[in-house]
Amino acid sequence: MPFYRTPSHISAFNAKFEAQKIAFGPISFQVAHCLLKFDVLAQIDNAAERGITAAELSQSTPLSEYALGVLLDMGLSMGLVWQHESGYVLDKTGHFLLHDDMAAINLNFVQDVCYQGLFSLDTALLEGKAAGLKVFGDWDTIYPALKDLPPKAKQSWFAFDHYYSDHAFPQLLPLVFAHKPSHLVDIGGNTGKWALSCCDYDANIEVTIMDYPGQLEVATQNAIARGVAARVHTFATDLLDDTLPFVDGADTYWMSQFLDCFSTSQILSILQRTAKAMTPNSQLFIVETFWDRQPSAASAYCVNATSLYFSVMANGNSRMYHSKDLLALLHQAGLYVDEDTDNLGLGHTLLRCKLKP
Structure with missing residues (x-):
C-alpha cells in the first residue's frame, strides 16, 4: 500500500520537542558525522555491553576528553548511545547509523555534496537555480560538472546514485x-x-x-x-x-x-x-x-528530502x-x-x- 502522510496525533509536548530537533538539526547532523568520522561509534560498538569511557576513547581516537564529552552528551540526547556506570554503549539508532548501508550512503551524500550548498536553499527557491552549486564551481547544473567535482563529493554522489x-x-x-x-x-x-x-x-x-x-x-x-x-x-x-x-x-x-x-x-x-x-x-x-x-514513512522522507538536493545543488x-x-x-x-x-x-x-x- 503506498505511503500517505496523515495528520500527526502526537501530543503538543512531543510536537514541541520535535520542533526543537528541527531547530538544532544541523548540529545533530554534524555530531553524527563526527562520531562516525573519528570512529567513536565504532569503538563503542567494539566495546559491546561492557561499555567504554571517554578516557578510554581519548586513547583510541584522535579526540580529547573534552571533544568526546560534548559529542557524546549530544549523542545521548539523540539516542545514538546510552550510558551506564562502566561507560558508553551503542543504542539502536547509533547501531543503524553505524551499520546500515543506506544511512551511510545518505549521510555521506548530504555531508560531501549538499551540506555547504544548502545554506543557499532560500536563494535557490527564489531564483529557480542551483544556487548552492557555487561551493564547487561556476556551473548552471551539476550534471556536466560531475567529473570535475572534488574527489569526496564525486565519490559520494556516484555512491548515492548507484546505490x-x-x-x-x-x-x-x-x-x-x-x-x-x-x-x-x-x-x-x-x-x-x-x-x-x-x-x-x-x-x-x-x-x-x-x-x-x-x-x-x-x-x-x-x-x-x-x-x-x-x-x-x-x-x-x-x-x-x-x-x-x-x-x-x-x-x-x-x-x-x-x-x-x-x-x-x-x-x-x-x-x-x-x-x-x-x-x-x-x-x-x-x-x-x-x-x-x-x-513506508522512512522511504517517503528520504525521497522528499532528495527533492531539496535537486533544488539547491542539481539544477x-x-x-x-x-x-x-x-x-x-x-x-x-x-x-x-x-x-x-x-x-x-x-x-x-x-x-x-x-x-x-
Missing part, C-alpha cells in the same frame, strides 16, 4: 528482458551501470547510451574493462537542447532515475522527443522513486515527483502506460510505455 539504482537491477532486468529487447537506448545512461548490466544479462543485446560527453568517456572505459565495448555504443548530446534529435527506430528506450533531474516542461520535451524517435513497436521503460508510492527546478504528475506528462507526449509495477528495489516503480494508437 538506489543497483538495488533495483536484479528485479528490473527480467521484467525488461521479458519483452525481448534487441536494441536498448539508455537515455541519460551516465557511466553505463545499466548498460553493462544489460550486456551481462543478455549476450545479444545492443545498447546505445545517450548523455553528456564527459559521462560517455567514463562509460566507454567501463565497457572496455568489462569486455563488451562492441555492444555498447555512445551518442553524445545535450538532453536539454530540444533541437537535437534522439536515437531513432530502436525497439526499447530506457530512463532510470532520470526524469526527476528535470522540470516538468523539460520532462515533456524529453518525452515528446522520445515519442518522436519511437516506432509503433517500440517501448519506453521509466524507473522512478515516486514519493506517493513509497512503502534548481526538478524534484522527486508524484506519480500522477508524470502520468499526465506521458499523456501529453502521446504515450500511455502499458504496465505499471511498484515496490521494486528501494521503493522504485517501473512504467512500460507505448505510443498512443
Whole structure:
C-alpha cells in the first residue's frame, strides 16, 4: 500500500520537542558525522555491553576528553548511545547509523555534496537555480560538472546514485528482458551501470547510451574493462537542447532515475522527443522513486528530502515527483502506460510505455 502522510496525533509536548530537533538539526547532523568520522561509534560498538569511557576513547581516537564529552552528551540526547556506570554503549539508532548501508550512503551524500550548498536553499527557491552549486564551481547544473567535482563529493554522489539504482537491477532486468529487447537506448545512461548490466544479462543485446560527453568517456572505459565495448555504443548530446534529435527506430528506450533531474516542461520535451524517435513497436521503460508510492514513512522522507538536493545543488527546478504528475506528462507526449509495477528495489516503480494508437 503506498505511503500517505496523515495528520500527526502526537501530543503538543512531543510536537514541541520535535520542533526543537528541527531547530538544532544541523548540529545533530554534524555530531553524527563526527562520531562516525573519528570512529567513536565504532569503538563503542567494539566495546559491546561492557561499555567504554571517554578516557578510554581519548586513547583510541584522535579526540580529547573534552571533544568526546560534548559529542557524546549530544549523542545521548539523540539516542545514538546510552550510558551506564562502566561507560558508553551503542543504542539502536547509533547501531543503524553505524551499520546500515543506506544511512551511510545518505549521510555521506548530504555531508560531501549538499551540506555547504544548502545554506543557499532560500536563494535557490527564489531564483529557480542551483544556487548552492557555487561551493564547487561556476556551473548552471551539476550534471556536466560531475567529473570535475572534488574527489569526496564525486565519490559520494556516484555512491548515492548507484546505490538506489543497483538495488533495483536484479528485479528490473527480467521484467525488461521479458519483452525481448534487441536494441536498448539508455537515455541519460551516465557511466553505463545499466548498460553493462544489460550486456551481462543478455549476450545479444545492443545498447546505445545517450548523455553528456564527459559521462560517455567514463562509460566507454567501463565497457572496455568489462569486455563488451562492441555492444555498447555512445551518442553524445545535450538532453536539454530540444533541437537535437534522439536515437531513432530502436525497439526499447530506457530512463532510470532520470526524469526527476528535470522540470516538468523539460520532462515533456524529453518525452515528446522520445515519442518522436519511437516506432509503433517500440517501448519506453521509466524507473522512478515516486514519493506517493513509497512503502513506508522512512522511504517517503528520504525521497522528499532528495527533492531539496535537486533544488539547491542539481539544477534548481526538478524534484522527486508524484506519480500522477508524470502520468499526465506521458499523456501529453502521446504515450500511455502499458504496465505499471511498484515496490521494486528501494521503493522504485517501473512504467512500460507505448505510443498512443
